[in-house]
Amino acid sequence: MAAKPEPEVIVVGEGGDSEVSLLDILDNVLNSGVVIHGSLVISLAGVDLVYVGLNAVLTSVETARKHLESKQT
Amino acid sequence: MPLLLYYVSAPAAPIGQAEGVCGSPLKHSELSDLAACYSEIDSLPQDPAKLAEEAVRFFRVQQAGFAAGCIVPFRFPSLFPDETLLREFLLSQSAELTRTLARINAMSQFDIRISTDQPGATPQSGTQYLRSRASQSAAVAKAESRCRTLLADIARDWVVRHGPARSTLHVLVPRSEEQETADRFRALVPPSDCRLVILGPWPPGAFVGTDTDGANHD
Numbered sequence: 001m002a003a004k005p006e007p008e009v010i011v012v013g014e015g016g017d018s019e020v021s022l023l024d025i026l027d028n029v030l031n032s033g034v035v036i037h038g039s040l041v042i043s044l045a046g047v048d049l050v051y052v053g054l055n056a057v058l059t060s061v062e063t064a065r066k067h068l069e070s071k072q073t
Numbered sequence: 074m075p076l077l078l079y080y081v082s083a084p085a086a087p088i089g090q091a092e093g094v095c096g097s098p099l100k101h102s103e104l105s106d107l108a109a110c111y112s113e114i115d116s117l118p119q120d121p122a123k124l125a126e127e128a129v130r131f132f133r134v135q136q137a138g139f140a141a142g143c144i145v146p147f148r149f150p151s152l153f154p155d156e157t158l159l160r161e162f163l164l165s166q167s168a169e170l171t172r173t174l175a176r177i178n179a180m181s182q183f184d185i186r187i188s189t190d191q192p193g194a195t196p197q198s199g200t201q202y203l204r205s206r207a208s209q210s211a212a213v214a215k216a217e218s219r220c221r222t223l224l225a226d227i228a229r230d231w232v233v234r235h236g237p238a239r240s241t242l243h244v245l246v247p248r249s250e251e252q253e254t255a256d257r258f259r260a261l262v263p264p265s266d267c268r269l270v271i272l273g274p275w276p277p278g279a280f281v282g283t284d285t286d287g288a289n290h291d
Contacts, residue, residue: 007136007272007273007274007275008255008272008273009270009271009272010255010258010259010270010271011268011269011270011271012258012261012263012264012268012269012270012271020272022125022129024272025128025129025132026125026128026129028132028184028272028275028278029128029131029132029135029148029149030128030148030149031148032146032148032182032243032276032278032279033080033145033146033147033148033149033151033276033278033281034081034145034146034147034148034151034278034281035147035148035151
């Protein structure tokens with residue numbers, strides 16, 4: 001299959017940027033795709049158990065996204 | 074070391090690029106009829122801005138995989154403690170993932186964001202507010218209808234997410250029709266009361282049969 005171009009933005013109407021923004025990309029990777037629910041238990045060096053809450057990580061990215069949104073408006 | 078899963082593809086699909094999130098080398102784990110693209114990562118950055126940068130790297134890996142073939146994308150971040158558990162996951166989900174790969178094979182997704190552009194006067198009464206909202210909803214619905222008509226002979230599926238005075242349509246189109254889809258949107262006469270932003274093509278992540286809370290699948 002032939003390689004595809006980078007995603008693009010088409011704005012119908014006035015204004016707007018014609019490049020895919022960081023906000024668009026974050027929106028895509030956070031809201032699109034298969035979801036694995038739950039938390040993970042990770043063993044580091046076979047000793048310590050670290051509980052990684054996926055929600056905590058997602059919240060952190062959401063914070064960045066909202067920060068970007070507020071800067072754009 | 075934890076594994077970050079980017080996407081699942083057919084076994085023969087090559088890795089589109091060599092480096093993933095946090096500079097980690099990309100790897101392939103193959104089962105009989107599936108392959109997973111992942112990388113080992115120590116940790117993800119705590120700082121939201123840096124984490125957002127890594128999310129972009131994640132996106133780039135998915136786009137490269139998509140350029141090379143059909144992929145089932147995973148959301149950022151999908152983490153597994155080790156390869157054994159990743160393989161267990163793939164084995165347990167192999168039937169569903171294989172079906173999904175077949176369904177979205179040679180397909181692309183475009184996103185259409187419709188929003189009303191009516192800034193200005195704050196409603197002076199509840200009635201005025203409700204009228205304004207009704208007017209915005211009607212404008213969005215009209216624009217949605219125009220988009221569906223525009224792609225009626227191309228679109229294979231739609232997922233719609235409604236918000237206040239805005240709506241996002243995800244449309245599934247054959248990859249052979251990507252250019253035609255983009256050309257039709259470029260030629261679309263702008264609605265007077267709405268703004269449309271079309272993004273794509275990218276992997277059909279909205280059509281992988283996962284969490285679709287709040288979404289309408291047509």
